Structures are given as C-alpha cells and as structure tokens.
Amino acid sequence: MNHTQRMHALEAEILTGIPLTRAMQLKVLSYDGERLCLQAPLDPNINDKGCAFGGSLASALTLCCWGLARCVLQDAELDADIYVQDSSIEYLLPVWGNIVACAQASNDSSLADFIAMFRARGKARLQLQASVWENHQEAARLSARFVAKSRVKEVK
Amino acid sequence: MNHTQRMHALEAEILTGIPLTRAMQLKVLSYDGERLCLQAPLDPNINDKGCAFGGSLASALTLCCWGLARCVLQDAELDADIYVQDSSIEYLLPVWGNIVACAQASNDSSLADFIAMFRARGKARLQLQASVWENHQEAARLSARFVAKSRVKEVK
Numbered sequence: 001m002n003h004t005q006r007m008h009a010l011e012a013e014i015l016t017g018i019p020l021t022r023a024m025q026l027k028v029l030s031y032d033g034e035r036l037c038l039q040a041p042l043d044p045n046i047n048d049k050g051c052a053f054g055g056s057l058a059s060a061l062t063l064c065c066w067g068l069a070r071c072v073l074q075d076a077e078l079d080a081d082i083y084v085q086d087s088s089i090e091y092l093l094p095v096w097g098n099i100v101a102c103a104q105a106s107n108d109s110s111l112a113d114f115i116a117m118f119r120a121r122g123k124a125r126l127q128l129q130a131s132v133w134e135n136h137q138e139a140a141r142l143s144a145r146f147v148a149k150s151r152v153k154e155v156k
Numbered sequence: 157m158n159h160t161q162r163m164h165a166l167e168a169e170i171l172t173g174i175p176l177t178r179a180m181q182l183k184v185l186s187y188d189g190e191r192l193c194l195q196a197p198l199d200p201n202i203n204d205k206g207c208a209f210g211g212s213l214a215s216a217l218t219l220c221c222w223g224l225a226r227c228v229l230q231d232a233e234l235d236a237d238i239y240v241q242d243s244s245i246e247y248l249l250p251v252w253g254n255i256v257a258c259a260q261a262s263n264d265s266s267l268a269d270f271i272a273m274f275r276a277r278g279k280a281r282l283q284l285q286a287s288v289w290e291n292h293q294e295a296a297r298l299s300a301r302f303v304a305k306s307r308v309k310e311v312k
Contacts, residue, residue, distance in 0.1 A: 017204030020212055023179030048173030054222075054240045055215025056176055062210050084210045088244035 006074060007031040010067050021063065024056060028067065029100070033075060034111060036068040037102040045099055052095035057132055061142035062087060064103040065128035069114075069146050076115045080148035085125075087144035095132060095139045103130035106143060114148075122150035162230060163187040166223050177219065180212060184223065185256070189231060190267060192224040193258040201255055208251035213288055217298035218243060220259040221284035225270075225302050232271045236304040241281075243300035251288060251295045259286035262299060270304075278306035 001009065011028040014021050025044050029037040038060055045056035062084055069082050105111050109127040117124035125147050132140040157165065167184040170177050181200050185193040194216055201212035218240055225238050261267050265283040273280035281303050288296040 013204065018209050018211075019200055019202065020176070020179060020209055023176060023200075044175055044179075046175065048169065049237060053174050053176055053215075054218050055174075055211065058214040058218065058243075059209075059211025062214065066210075081205060083250075084247050086244065086246045087214075088242065090242045091240050094239075 001074070003031050003033055006071050007036075010071055013070075014063065014067065018063075020059070024059065026060070026063070031068075031071055033072070035102055035104045036064055036071060037100065038064045038067065039101075040099040042096070042098055049094070050096070052099050054091060056099060057091070057095065057101075057140045058089055058142070060099050060101040061089065061103075061130040061132065061140065062144060064101040064130045065142070065144050065146065068103045068128060069126055069148060072111050072115065073118065073148060076119070078115070078118055079151055080118065081151055082146055082148045085145045085147055087142055089140060089142045091140050093134070093137060093139040095134050097134055099132055100134070101130050101132045103128055105129075118148055124148050157230070159187050159189055162227050163192075166227055169226075170219065170223065174219075176215070180215065182216070182219070187224075187227055189228070191258055191260045192220055192227060193256065194220045194223065195257075196255040198252070198254055205250070206252070208255050208288075210247060212255060213247070213251065213257075213296045214245055214298070216255050216257040217245065217259075217286040217288065217296065218300060220257040220286045221298070221300050221302065224259045224284060225282055225304060228267050228271060229274065229304060232275070234271070234274055235307055236274065237307055238302055238304045241301045241303055243298055245296060245298045247296050249290070249293060249295040251290050253290055255288055256290070257286050257288045259284055261285075274304055280304050
C-alpha cells in the first residue's frame with residue numbers, strides 16, 4: 001500500500017470507528033511517511049463565538065497524531081492498538097476558518113526508533129506534536145505521548 | 157436564577173452554540189456554585205476499540221471547566237467571553253461506559269479570587285481541573301487555564 005492508499009484507508013477507519021469524526025466531517029489531507037495532515041470544516045466545529053470549538057481542535061490534533069502513529073506502524077507491516085497517554089495543548093489564536101492540523105515526531109523523538117522498539121518488544125512509546133495553522137500562523141499546538149501495544153486479540 | 161436554573165441555561169447555551177455537543181449528546185448533570193458535572197453517553201462518543209474516544213473526553217473535560225467558569229461569573233452577575241488558554245490531560249484508564257466529567261477550581265486557585273479580579277480589572281485568569289470517573293476510579297484528568305474578558309460588544 002502506498003502513502004496515498006494508506007491515507008485513504010486511515011480516513012475510512014477513523015470515520016467508521018469513531019462516529020464523532022463523522023459529525024466533525026473529518027478528512028485526511030496528506031501523509032508522506034513522516035507527517036500527516038487532517039482537515040475539518042468550521043461549520044460543524046464552530047463554537048458560541050463563531051470560531052473553532054476547543055474540543056474540535058483537541059480532537060483533530062489528537063487524531064492527527066494517532067493517525068500518524070497508526071500509518072507508520074502499518075508502513076512497517078506492524079499491527080497495534082495505539083493509545084494516547086497524555087497531552088498538552090496551547091490555544092494560541094482563535095481559528096476562524098477550516099481546521100487544518102498536521103502531526104510529526106517531536107524534536108527529541110524518532111519514528112524509526114519507535115518502529116524498532118515496537119518490533120523488538122511488542123510495545124513502544126512515541127512523543128508526537130501537532131499544530132493547527134491558519135493564514136501561516138500557528139493557532140493551536142499539541143504535544144502528546146502515545147503507546148502502541150501488540151494486539152492480544154483482534155478487536156474486529 | 158438559582159443553581160438548577162443556571163445549569164439548565166448553560167446546557168441550552170452549549171447545545172445551541174456548539175453543534176458538536178449535540179452530536180456528543182451532552183447534558184449538564186449538576187452545578188452547586190463550586191463544582192459542575194457533565195454527562196455524555198458512550199454510543200455517540202465511542203472509538204474503534206469500543207471505549208470512549210479521547211477527543212470526546214477532552215471535549216467534555218474542557219467544556220465542564222468552561223461551563224463552571226461561565227456559571228460562577230453569571231452567579232456574580234458578570235458577563236464575559238471565556239477562552240481556554242492551555243490544558244493538559246492524563247488518560248489514565250479506558251472509559252467503557254457513559255462519560256461523566258466534573259470540574260472544580262484547582263487546589264491553588266480560588267473562584268472567589270477569580271470573581272474579585274474580574275470585577276476589578278474586567279479580565280481574570282482561572283486554573284481549573286476536571287476528571288472523568290468510572291466505577292469510582294479516575295479515568296482521565298484535565299488541568300486547564302482559562303481567561304475571562306469583558307465583552308467589547310455583544311456577540312448575540
């Protein structure tokens with residue numbers, strides 16, 4: 001499966017498995033093996049002030065990181081359950097348009113080390129970061145830690 | 157307006173102003189002037205693993221704190237726009253049932269000081285904490301900083 005196919009499979013998986021993402025009208029925009037971007041339109045994600053709801057920003061940022069971890073494991077032909085352990089978000093500016101979030105490994109983290117550790121031990125942690133951008137300005141920034149564990153049984 | 161009326165008004169405001177909360181089927185459970193609790197059923201907030209979606213937990217926790225800040229300002233007959241500035245969440249246990257989140261002032265924070273500061277300056281910050289509980293166990297914990305600002309113009 002190439003990166004474009006992987007991206008479409010992830011979108012289908014998210015929309016099927018997490019009904020709230022259908023209400024958010026979430027789409028996977030891009031994936032290149034190291035970075036993953038999602039989009040959600042403003043209208044279903046608006047708040048009382050007419051800008052993006054903080055919960056939608058948090059959801060998009062967290063899912064963006066989760067999706068990146070999922071895709072890089074699948075690229076390595078590894079299947080895992082991936083959980084978010086903790087996260088912190090800075091809400092820097094209100095978002096008045098569509099939500100566009102992009103995720104990548106944190107500066108002190110490596111996707112290759114994550115894959116190698118998972119392959120060796122069946123369990124690995126990964127620190128990821130994601131940001132929402134609007135008009136070339138960073139509007140929200142998340143840092144989050146994920147853990148991937150080998151599946152004991154198939155969920156589906 | 158007493159606390160019960162305030163709680164119903166908050167629920168109506170949230171469900172009207174933030175469409176995603178209708179998809180989450182959010183309800184305000186209780187408010188006593190110092191603590192506010194929200195509930196959302198599992199089904200519309202489920203993830204691919206059959207437990208609560210992290211984005212729904214983050215949204216419920218953040219809204220719970222936001223709602224508490226809104227209600228205590230309204231109890232003091234003060235109107236403000238309230239924004240989340242930053243937050244951190246620990247996801248401690250998967251949530252297999254309905255999401256029940258309760259918010260209160262952080263240990264080193266005071267709702268009375270927040271009200272007094274807002275009254276004096278038209279702007280005030282507040283550190284709040286919220287947790288999701290299931291079977292008497294803390295399943296997720298948020299700490300978040302909010303800022304309240306006097307409204308320059310009426311939004312509605």
